[in-house]
Structures are given as structure tokens and as C-alpha cells.
């Protein structure tokens with residue numbers, strides 16, 4: 063265990079599951095409510111906004127940093143995933159995070175632990191991210207199930223930025239019976255609208271400027287949306303991406319509740335516009351909820 067202190071706060075850092083569990087047991091007797099913020103590190107203000115919210119709503123805040131190999135369907139994406147552990151520790155300490163869990167792969171997937179379970183994620187796994195990243199959500203469920211069993215939080219903080227992931231984790235809770243309240247937090251953006259993401263670090267300044275077009279395309283969809291066919295709006299939004307050098311995996315409108323993709327909008331159902339697009343070899347995702 064490592065203890066990091068700043069002028070105002072103290073944070074415990076654990077690499078071993080057994081040590082973390084032991085201290086959480088002790089702390090839990092004093093602190094009633096634990097909020098958990100799972101991350102893959104290379105932290106930015108978006109992540110810290112989740113810590114801030116968790117801090118306001120809980121007695122104890124636990125963050126994890128673990129780049130989960132099982133949710134990367136592209137080996138290169140995994141290899142190139144940014145890692146900034148020292149900076150992350152500083153940001154979390156300043157934000158007042160109480161406990162940081164930074165396990166190695168063997169801690170999360172120890173040899174001998176049965177981890178080949180397939181989660182029945184149904185339709186949700188067949189569309190959007192599920193379609194373009196086969197196996198991704200099985201990997202997300204595996205790590206989330208394991209982390210939740212270790213941390214045993216009352217509240218789980220997730221970003222709307224990963225909209226489909228939020229629904230997948232809701233489904234995971236239903237399938238496993240794990241009792242935790244999900245709190246979905248709004249997407250933090252750069253001043254020009256680009257959603258903050260650890261992957262943005264892999265973009266040049268020029269690419270970052272052009273990647274703003276994802277937010278422009280989402281805003282375009284929201285402003286143009288009216289009852290009726292959506293294909294024209296989506297193809298015009300796609301053009302905004304192409305003009306800015308982005309190659310889209312998808313530009314879709316879906317029912318906000320279950321992510322059924324829509325060709326026609328009835329004007330009543332809350333919907334969400336979702337985009338995944340490559341800028342060079344960096345894959346970016348974003349979304350915008352559209353209320354009638």
C-alpha cells in the first residue's frame with residue numbers, strides 16, 4: 063500500500079486485491095456509503111468530474127485504474143492506450159479521492175479464476191460498439207463484475223460519453239443480481255465541443271481541431287431532427303465528418319432507452335444520436351441525447 067498526501071487530502075493506493083479488500087472492510091465500518099469510479103487511466107477533467115460527483119454523494123470514494131486487455135478487440139489500440147500514472151495519482155489526490163486501486167492484470171484475472179462466462183447481453187451487444195468491436199462488451203462485463211465484487215460500492219459512477227456501456231452495465235447488474243446504484247454523469251467537452259477522452263492524447267493539434275466535427279455532426283442532427291425519416295439527416299451529418307477527415311464506423315439515431323436503431327422517428331420517443339469515427343488510427347466515440 064502507498065499513501066499519497068497533499069496539503070488537503072490523503073489517498074491510499076493499492077495494487078493487491080486482498081489488501082484493498084481488507085482496508086475497505088475497515089473503512090466501511092466508519093464510512094457508510096462508498097462511491098466507485100472505474101477508469102482506464104490517462105485521466106482528464108471528464109474523469110475528475112465523476113470523482114467530484116462521487117465525493118459529494120458518498121462518504122468514501124474509490125477509483126480504479128486498469129487498462130483491461132479483455133475489452134480491446136484491436137491489439138494495437140491496447141498497446142497504444144495512453145498511460146500517465148504519476149499525473150493520474152496527482153489529479154486524484156487533488157480531487158480528494160480516498161482510495162485508488164491500480165491492479166496488474168494477474169490481480170484481476172488470476173490464473174485459475176473461472177473467467178470464461180458469457181454474458182447474455184442480447185440485442186445490445188449486436189449494434190453500434192458491439193457490432194464494430196466484437197467481444198468488447200463481454201470484456202467490459204468481465205472486468206466490471208470482478209471490480210464490483212472487490213469494491214462492493216453502493217454507487218457506481220459512469221460517463222454518458224460511453225452511452226452503450228452504461229446500458230450494458232445496467233444489464234450486467236440485472237444478470238448478476240449485484241446491487242449497486244448507477245449514476246450517469248454528463249460528458250465533459252473541450253471548449254470547441256470535442257468530448258474529452260484519453261485517446262485525444264494520441265491526436266495532433268490539427269487532428270484535434272478537425273475531430274471537433276463529431277460534436278458538430280451531433281449538434282447538426284439534434285437541430286435538424288423532426289418526426290419522419292432520419293436517413294437524410296444522418297447522411298448529411300456523415301458528410302460533416304468526411305469533410306473534416308473523419309472516417310465513420312457509424313452515424314446512427316437510436317431509442318435512448320434500449321438503443322434500437324431508428325429509420326423513422328415518431329417525434330415522441332427520447333432518442334440518442336451516436337457516432338464512432340476514426341481520426342487517423344484513433345477511434346473516437348460520442349453521443350447526444352435528443353428529447354422531444
Ligand code: AMP
Nearest residue numbers: 101102103108220221223224249250258
Ligand atoms: P475510461 O477511462 O475511458 O474507461 O472512462 C472511465 C469513465 O469515465 C467511464 O465511465 C467514462 O464514460 C467516463 N468518461 C470518459 N470520458 C468522459 C468525459 N469526457 N466526460 C465525462 N465522463 C467521461
